[in-house]
Amino acid sequence: MRPRAHQTGTVAPSIPEQARGVRPRDAEIGPEATDIELTVNGTTHRVRVEPRVSLLDALRERLDITGTKKGCNQGACGACTVWVDGRRVVSCLTLAVACEGREITTVEGLADGDRLHPMQRAFVDNDAFQCGYCTPGQLMSAVALMAEGHTCDDAEIAEWMSGNICRCAAYPNIRSAIRQVRDTAEGTRKGGR
Amino acid sequence: MSTGSQIGRAVDRVDAHAKVTGTARYSAERRPPGTVHAVLVGAQVANGRVTDIDTSEAMAVDGVLAVLTHRELPRIATRPAVVPSLAGTSAHGQSLFPMQDDRVYYAGQPVAMVVADTLERAEHAAELVGVTYAVEAAITTIEQGRDEAFEPERIFGGIVPGRTERGDVAAGLREADVVMERVFHLAANHHNPIETSAATAVWEDSRLTLYDTTQGPTATRLSVAELLGIPPSDIRVVSEFVGGSFGSKAMIWSHPTLAAMAAQYVRAPVTLSLSREQMFTGSGHREEQEHTLTLGAREDGTLTALRHRKLSPTSCFDEWAEPSISPVSQLYACPNFEGVYNVFRANTMTPTFMRAPGEGSGAFVLETALDELAYELGVDPIELRLRNHADTDPETGDPWSSKGLRECYERGAELFGWGLRDPIPRSRRDGNWLVGTGMASAIYPVYTPMSPQRARARVYADGRAVIETGASDFGTGVGTIMAQVAAQALGMETEAVAVHYGDTELPNTVAAVGSAGAGAVSSAVHTAATALRERLVGQAVADPESPLRGADPAGVAVAEGRMFLREAPETGETYSDLLRRHMMFDADALGEWEPPAQDTGYGMATFGAQFAEVGVDPDLGLVRVRRLTGVFAPGRVLNRKTARSQLMGGMLWGMGQALLEATHMEPQQGRWANASLAEYLLPVNADAPDVEAEMIEVEDRVVNPLGVKGIGEVGQVGVAAAIANAVFHATGQRFHDLPITVESVLAKL
Numbered sequence: 001m002r003p004r005a006h007q008t009g010t011v012a013p014s015i016p017e018q019a020r021g022v023r024p025r026d027a028e029i030g031p032e033a034t035d036i037e038l039t040v041n042g043t044t045h046r047v048r049v050e051p052r053v054s055l056l057d058a059l060r061e062r063l064d065i066t067g068t069k070k071g072c073n074q075g076a077c078g079a080c081t082v083w084v085d086g087r088r089v090v091s092c093l094t095l096a097v098a099c100e101g102r103e104i105t106t107v108e109g110l111a112d113g114d115r116l117h118p119m120q121r122a123f124v125d126n127d128a129f130q131c132g133y134c135t136p137g138q139l140m141s142a143v144a145l146m147a148e149g150h151t152c153d154d155a156e157i158a159e160w161m162s163g164n165i166c167r168c169a170a171y172p173n174i175r176s177a178i179r180q181v182r183d184t185a186e187g188t189r190k191g192g193r
Numbered sequence: 194m195s196t197g198s199q200i201g202r203a204v205d206r207v208d209a210h211a212k213v214t215g216t217a218r219y220s221a222e223r224r225p226p227g228t229v230h231a232v233l234v235g236a237q238v239a240n241g242r243v244t245d246i247d248t249s250e251a252m253a254v255d256g257v258l259a260v261l262t263h264r265e266l267p268r269i270a271t272r273p274a275v276v277p278s279l280a281g282t283s284a285h286g287q288s289l290f291p292m293q294d295d296r297v298y299y300a301g302q303p304v305a306m307v308v309a310d311t312l313e314r315a316e317h318a319a320e321l322v323g324v325t326y327a328v329e330a331a332i333t334t335i336e337q338g339r340d341e342a343f344e345p346e347r348i349f350g351g352i353v354p355g356r357t358e359r360g361d362v363a364a365g366l367r368e369a370d371v372v373m374e375r376v377f378h379l380a381a382n383h384h385n386p387i388e389t390s391a392a393t394a395v396w397e398d399s400r401l402t403l404y405d406t407t408q409g410p411t412a413t414r415l416s417v418a419e420l421l422g423i424p425p426s427d428i429r430v431v432s433e434f435v436g437g438s439f440g441s442k443a444m445i446w447s448h449p450t451l452a453a454m455a456a457q458y459v460r461a462p463v464t465l466s467l468s469r470e471q472m473f474t475g476s477g478h479r480e481e482q483e484h485t486l487t488l489g490a491r492e493d494g495t496l497t498a499l500r501h502r503k504l505s506p507t508s509c510f511d512e513w514a515e516p517s518i519s520p521v522s523q524l525y526a527c528p529n530f531e532g533v534y535n536v537f538r539a540n541t542m543t544p545t546f547m548r549a550p551g552e553g554s555g556a557f558v559l560e561t562a563l564d565e566l567a568y569e570l571g572v573d574p575i576e577l578r579l580r581n582h583a584d585t586d587p588e589t590g591d592p593w594s595s596k597g598l599r600e601c602y603e604r605g606a607e608l609f610g611w612g613l614r615d616p617i618p619r620s621r622r623d624g625n626w627l628v629g630t631g632m633a634s635a636i637y638p639v640y641t642p643m644s645p646q647r648a649r650a651r652v653y654a655d656g657r658a659v660i661e662t663g664a665s666d667f668g669t670g671v672g673t674i675m676a677q678v679a680a681q682a683l684g685m686e687t688e689a690v691a692v693h694y695g696d697t698e699l700p701n702t703v704a705a706v707g708s709a710g711a712g713a714v715s716s717a718v719h720t721a722a723t724a725l726r727e728r729l730v731g732q733a734v735a736d737p738e739s740p741l742r743g744a745d746p747a748g749v750a751v752a753e754g755r756m757f758l759r760e761a762p763e764t765g766e767t768y769s770d771l772l773r774r775h776m777m778f779d780a781d782a783l784g785e786w787e788p789p790a791q792d793t794g795y796g797m798a799t800f801g802a803q804f805a806e807v808g809v810d811p812d813l814g815l816v817r818v819r820r821l822t823g824v825f826a827p828g829r830v831l832n833r834k835t836a837r838s839q840l841m842g843g844m845l846w847g848m849g850q851a852l853l854e855a856t857h858m859e860p861q862q863g864r865w866a867n868a869s870l871a872e873y874l875l876p877v878n879a880d881a882p883d884v885e886a887e888m889i890e891v892e893d894r895v896v897n898p899l900g901v902k903g904i905g906e907v908g909q910v911g912v913a914a915a916i917a918n919a920v921f922h923a924t925g926q927r928f929h930d931l932p933i934t935v936e937s938v939l940a941k942l
Contacts (some may be wrong), residue, residue: 003276003565008767031707042333050313052309052313052317053313053456057313060222061311061312064224066215066218066219066222067215067216068215068217068358069216069387069388069436070221070389070466070869071377071387071388071389071469071870072869073468073469074469074870074871076469076869076870076871077387077388077870093427098784105217105858107213107214107215108214108215108216112216112301114356116213116214120213120214122208123213124205124206124209124210124213125205127205127834127837127838128205128666129209129386129668129836130437130670130835130838130839130842131211131215131386131388131434131435131437131438131667132208132211132212132213132217132434132436132437132668133388133436133437133670134387134436135212135213136215139213143773155879157878157881158878158881159878160877161879162877162878162879162880163877164877164878165387165875165877166387166868166878167384167385167386167387167439167837167875168437168668169841169842169845169846169849169876169881170838170841171845171876171878171880171881172841172882172884173838173841173882174878174884175878190586
């Protein structure tokens with residue numbers, strides 16, 4: 001068992017920029033399947049994967065954590081968006097073996113028990129989905145861009161949410177949902193009404 | 194005491210919680226123990242024969258269980274016939290089933306299927322299957338196939354004639370003061386739901402369970418049963434969550450049957466998902482099309498004649514064209530009409546339904562031409578449409594079951610501010626943007642199912658209810674309206690009604706296609722829930738121990754689950770009281786709605802009016818839609834929230850059709866050149882303006898018990914024309930080809 005260095009959600013400074021996402025264990029991770037540990041929504045799972053297995057397929061096919069969706073498997077639709085150490089990634093283009101020792105957060109990790117995350121609540125209130133298949137990715141992006149401060153106005157929200165395709169075209173309702181959470185949060189910060 | 198109307202309430206989706214928390218399980222996410230993975234190998238050539246398949250390298254991959262080709266795959270029991278799924282029977286998307294012989298008719302046609310223990314191994318092995326072809330020249334585009342075109346007897350799965358005529362078009366054109374002829378070209382389109390098609394097949398002895406991505410679980414059951422040659426009763430199909438369809442999952446394609454065959458072959462549950470690229474050759478498409486419209490009108494704008502010819506490629510084995518001529522024939526009063534389809538055999542799969550199939554393309558053609566006529570005559574575009582308003586169905590002379598189009602124009606114009614418009618092209622600027630506005634009409638037919646529609650309602654002694662139908666909810670919100678309609682009929686709150694759907698073990702309803710899902714399901718649910726209420730009221734008035742004993746059932750009302758005398762509301766009891774007194778845990782009733790005969794003696798359609806404002810950057814050729822307004826008359830609205838979302842989604846689809854969506858054929862190879870979500874341009878959030886979608890309720894006593902006309906598709910109809918007309922208003926240039934691309938705008942400005 002190696003120590004877990006990245007539980008705070010930041011990338012360790014000792015890893016050079018271009019090697020981000022790669023653990024110094026390459027010699028061990030050959031073409032054969034290997035056991036790795038993935039920490040998903042705070043729970044650590046031991047899973048046997050070949051190095052070519054994407055984080056998306058590891059979640060869906062090995063761990064049966066299926067909230068994260070596969071829409072294109074090419075990084076074009078955003079349905080597979082999850083957070084790795086707090087950063088948004090498309091999990092279809094992220095290798096599972098590169099996520100050892102990192103904190104992975106999926107849509108299943110947003111709610112606090114039975115209490116929906118305010119963004120989930122806002123999506124329901126604003127009917128910000130129809131078929132629901134892109135929704136997990138939309139939510140992971142929406143919550144992250146709130147935290148990143150990219151929700152100043154509708155144009156900014158629209159731009160920053162454009163990596164997540166919604167074929168049902170619930171886009172205006174997705175913007176309404178994000179506005180609702182932003183305005184509520186601002187109201188709270190300002191000690192508002 | 195009285196319960197407010199449950200029908201029409203803006204209730205949250207019943208499946209909303211599952212969808213935002215990630216607990217919703219879609220078809221490819223069902224994983225019975227021991228499930229293995231199948232991956233298809235598509236033909237690399239568009240026409241020819243498979244002369245050899247080398248499977249040795251693929252078979253050598255660790256974990257590979259089987260490689261199936263036309264040599265190994267079992268023969269199908271019945272050749273599939275293309276029948277639209279609204280018929281309620283089997284509903285094959287095309288009459289070709291793959292891997293029955295060595296013939297290749299289109300690129301992407303499955304030629305092998307690899308089954309392995311993990312997805313990665315199956316995908317890797319699929320790449321190692323070595324297929325050798327004898328290649329023949331392929332025809333895939335209108336440019337290549339034009340000279341081979343013929344007039345089919347029937348199209349669209351046999352339900353639409355190849356030619357429609359009324360009056361005398363030549364005479365109508367002679368009478369005309371103005372005659373216009375325009376040629377339009379529309380690119381091929383693909384549905385691209387974000388969930389790709391998938392099926393998981395599980396055999397237990399001779400019983401097959403399929404978790405399938407489908408708009409009609411029963412259609413899957415019947416189609417797969419025919420192909421496998423087993424009784425439909427041996428197949429259960431479950432489709433609890435479906436990640437979008439838009440027509441791609443309306444017909445039954447080969448993958449559920451292939452999954453079942455693979456599962457039988459390897460004796461393990463098999464899951465088969467199409468890749469995104471395979472979605473471009475695995476579930477149909479909207480065909481490339483060329484339209485020629487000839488229009489004659491008097492000086493006052495009244496139409497004297499319409500002649501509409503459509504040319505498009507179909508497959509080598511079916512005669513399919515989307516019925517673009519129907520809306521042109523039915524939208525306006527025009528005594529003389531001729532519509533003719535021409536198709537030619539092409540090396541593509543059979544095209545299929547894609548949201549607003551035919552209405553979207555036909556309305557673009559007609560509504561662009563009418564805008565040109567309005568400018569030619571100096572008449573306001575709305576006024577021109579009012580002068581041609583069809584007071585009766587122009588095809589039959591029958592009255593409309595309901596209409597509301599005039600009200601849609603009026604309300605839309607008011608919301609949009611149409612009255613402030615200066616009609617002169619290129620008269621408005623906003624910075625560097627040329628700004629223009631345009632409008633168009635929308636029409637979508639009301640289809641009624643051809644078979645009885647069933648639902649079961651049950652009330653439990655704890656005061657809760659359940660409503661069941663087999664229908665699948667692929668984002669339409671049908672599950673939510675089931676709860677509302679049942680609650681209304683039972684006299685309960687929607688929140689007290691649970692819903693079960695998406696399973697052939699539940700009472701059968703037809704595939705939710707042609708915007709007919711809400712009408713069919715609401716009718717079945719209304720019938721079942723009303724039967725249950727009548728049964729319980731009947732039991733109460735006949736029960737000497739009930740406060741309602743001896744009452745006239747017609748005088749009993751129900752609210753919040755309590756039956757009471759209308760004249761003396763204090764006299765009554767709850768369903769629960771009645772059931773508990775009789776030691777009954779529950780009570781249920783099956784309801785069966787018999788749809789009206791196909792010829793009701795009425796014209797039946799949903800109408801609407803579309804308005805668009807665009808900005809055009811003359812230097813960059815960029816068209817941006819600034820706002821969309823649509824007003825529709827869909828009969829009874831069952832849920833204002835989900836209905837509005839459906840209309841809004843449809844309108845944004847119309848924007849995609851107008852400005853972005855095109856699947857390009859590479860004519861030398863006969864393969865789609867942009868088969869990915871990166872290269873097939875779809876609207877993203879930054880493309881989508883705010884949308885105003887309003888509904889005008891019109892009463893309709895013909896279509897079904899609740900007067901529900903459907904909203905899934907009408908929202909898209911006319912939007913592309915409204916946008917193209919707005920682009921003309923902004924720039925003074927007409928665009929007859931879709932999509933209107935940056936290149937095409939720059940070429941004209």
